[in-house]
Amino acid sequence: MDRPSERIARLGRLTLVGILLVTATACRQDMHDQPRYEPLELSAFFANGMASRPPIEGTIARGQLREDNALYLGKDANDAFLTALPMPVDRPLLERGQQRFDIFCSPCHGRLGDGQGMVVQRGFKKPPSYHTDPLLSQPVGYYYDVMTNGFGVMSSYASQISVEDRWAIAAYIRALQLSQAAPSAGFDSADRQALPSGATEPTAGGATEPPPKEADDADSGGH
Ligand code: HEC
Structure with a gap:
């Protein structure tokens, strides 16, 4: 059996804990x-009412110069x-370029770059073929520029690529261009055999091959 004084003391402790809890929540x-x-x-301190200060003009974020x-x-x-x-x-x-080209460009330009993509077949303006002038003789930097800034009705791809x-x-695209006008001197006899006789049509797989490498320094070490 608790004595009354003990009970009062316990009540006091409980109240204290209660007060502590309330203060802690506050x-x-x-x-x-x-x-x-x-x-x-909103801020009343700055004249334009904005608490966030705009970065000073010309500010460049780290790693973005x-x-x-x-x-x-x-x-x-x-x-x-x-x-x-x-x-x-x-x-x-080149393989990365092929994959990205097929995703982003072929819907309009076609997988061969001839401008016969599916979107064009459904009525969009037909882009020029990559395989005729003046595009054929444009420097490679020009293609980068068209993707970056867009050209005519074609929008920029800078935010997506x-x-x-x-x-x-x-x-x-350079490899594609080469594939459509590859000089037969670059083919070995097995490749030439695989060509349909007299055909000027592009051959399957031709578009996926990278341009032939320039002859490297001859291996002087011998075998
Ligand atoms: C929605 C369809 C569409 C897509 C997708 C597209 N293009 Fe085009 N592109 C066009 C059209 C249409 C033109 C012709 C624009 C004009 O003359 O107004 C064009 C023009 C071009 C030109 C030629 C510019 C010139 O000097 O004539 C290049 C190069 C080109 N695109 C590259 C690309 C590349 C690379 C991609 C993929 C990253 C791409 N395009 C994606 C529709 C597209």
């Missing part, structure tokens, strides 16, 4: 709404379009 409330500005909150005009604009020091890619061209780059991928596509 504290939490305070931390929820701290005396600082939320992003884009695009100084390399060749890579980002496709242009050389004289503001002329690059005639060669600003990165080494290898098979993975990364800088590196735009170059990969440009390289693949």
Whole structure:
């Protein structure tokens, strides 16, 4: 059996815990709404009423300084379009370019770049073929530029295709162009056998091959 004085003491302890809990909650409330500005909150302090200060004009975020005009604009020091890619061209780059081209460009330009894509067959303006002049003789930097800034009714792809991928596509377009006008001297006899006799039509698979490599330095080491 508890004595009355013990009971009172227990009641007192309980009340104390209760008070502590209430004060603790009040504290939490305070931390929820701290005396600082939320992003884009109204402010009476600044003349334009905005708490968020706009960055100073010309501010560039870390890692976003695009100084390399060749890579980002496709242009050389004289503001002329690059005639060669600003990165080494290898098979993975061309395969990446093929994949991106088939996704982003072939719906209009066709998988051969002849301008006969499905969207065109359904009524969209037909783009020029990559295999005739003046496009054939445009420098590779021009293709990068068209993807970056758009051309006529064709919109820009800068927000959808990364800088590196735009170059990969440009390289693949060069491979496509070569595939449609490949000099037969570059074929070995097995390849020539595989060609349909007298055909000038593009052969299956021809478009997926990268351009033949320039003859490298001869291996002087012997075997
Ligand atoms: C929605 C259809 C469409 C898509 C997708 C498209 N294009 Fe085009 N493209 C066009 C049309 C149409 C033109 C012709 C624009 C004009 O003359 O107004 C064109 C023109 C071009 C030209 C020629 C510019 C010139 O000098 O005549 C190039 C190069 C080109 N596109 C590249 C690409 C590449 C690379 C892609 C993929 C990243 C792509 N396009 C995706 C419709 C498209």
